[in-house]
Amino acid sequence: MGFINLLFWVIYPYVAITVFVVGLVLRFDKDPYGWTSKSSQILERRMLMVGSMLFHWSFIFVFIGHIMGLVIPPSFYLSLGISFSSYHEIAFYGGAVAGVLSVAGLVILLIRRLAVPRVRAIAGIDDYVTLGVLLVVMSSGLLNTLGFSLFVGPYDYRYTLGAWIRSILTLNPNLTIMATTPYTYQLHALLGLLFFAVLPFTRLVHIFSLPLPYLWRKNIVYRSMTKKEAPKVKSQTE
Numbered sequence: 213m214g215f216i217n218l219l220f221w222v223i224y225p226y227v228a229i230t231v232f233v234v235g236l237v238l239r240f241d242k243d244p245y246g247w248t249s250k251s252s253q254i255l256e257r258r259m260l261m262v263g264s265m266l267f268h269w270s271f272i273f274v275f276i277g278h279i280m281g282l283v284i285p286p287s288f289y290l291s292l293g294i295s296f297s298s299y300h301e302i303a304f305y306g307g308a309v310a311g312v313l314s315v316a317g318l319v320i321l322l323i324r325r326l327a328v329p330r331v332r333a334i335a336g337i338d339d340y341v342t343l344g345v346l347l348v349v350m351s352s353g354l355l356n357t358l359g360f361s362l363f364v365g366p367y368d369y370r371y372t373l374g375a376w377i378r379s380i381l382t383l384n385p386n387l388t389i390m391a392t393t394p395y396t397y398q399l400h401a402l403l404g405l406l407f408f409a410v411l412p413f414t415r416l417v418h419i420f421s422l423p424l425p426y427l428w429r430k431n432i433v434y435r436s437m438t439k440k441e442a443p444k445v446k447s448q449t450e
C-alpha cells in the first residue's frame with residue numbers, strides 16, 4: 213500500500229505536471245504555427261455554436277470552482293464566516309449546474325464530430341483523444357458532485373483532496389491523505405491529472421492563447437480623415 217500511495221499520489225502527479233510544463237514549452241518552441249484550436253466553424257456552424265458556448269462558458273465556472281475548493285484553504289472561508297454547510301450548498305448548486313451544462317456542451321461537440329460528415333472527414337486521432345479525455349474526466353467529476361453528494365452525503369473534499377493538491381503544489385507532498393478519500397474522488401483526481409498530461413499534445417493548448425491583453429491594451433481609435441488631412445495623405449501615396 214505504501215508504494216501504491218507513493219506511485220499514485222506523489223510520483224504520478226509530478227510526472228503529469230512535468231509532462232504538462234515541458235510539453236507546453238516544447239510544443240510552443242517546435243510547433244508555434246500548430247498552436248491553434250483548429251476551428252471547424254466553416255464546415256458546420258449551428259451545433260458548434262450551441263455546444264461550444266455551453267461548454268466554454270460553463271467550463272469557466274467549473275475551473276473557478278476548482279480553484280475555490282482545492283487551492284484556497286478552508287481557513288480562508290472560515291475567516292469570512294462561511295461555514296461548511298454554506299460552502300457546500302454554494303459548491304453543490306454551482307458545481308452541479310456548471311458541470312451538467314459543460315458535459316451537455318461536450319456531448320453536443322462529440323455528436324457533431326461523429327455525425328456531421330464534413331467535420332468527421334477532417335477529424336484526427338487528437339480530436340477524439342481530446343473529447344474522450346474531457347468526457348471521462350468531467351463525467352467522473354460530476355459523478356462526485358451529483359452522485360456522491362445526493363446518494364452518500366456531503367463530503368468536504370477541501371480537507372483531503374484540497375490539502376493533497378496544495379501539498380503537491382508547495383512541493384511538500386502528503387503521501388497518506390488521499391488514502392482516506394472515497395474511491396470516486398480518487399478516480400477523478402487521477403483522471404484530472406491525465407488531462408494535464410495529454411493537454412500539450414492536443415488542440416487544448418488554445419486555452420493559453422486567450423486574447424486577454426485586449427482587456428487592458430489601449431483602444432485603437434478609428435476615425436475618418438478630415439478634409440484638411442485627405443489631400444496630404446493622397447499626395448504622399450502618389
Ligand code: HEM
Nearest residue numbers: 274277307311349350353354356357369373401404405407
Ligand atoms: C487533480 C485534478 C483534479 C482534482 C483533484 C479535482 C477535484 C474535483 C472535486 C473535489 C470536485 C467536486 C466534487 C464534489 O462536488 O463533491 C470536482 C468536480 C468536477 N471536476 Fe474536477 N478535479 C480535478 C481536475 C479536473 C479537470 C482537469 C476537469 C476538467 C477537464 C475537471 C472537471 C470536473 C467537473 C466537470 C466537475 C463537476 C462540476 C463541479 O463540481 O465543478 N476536474 N473535481
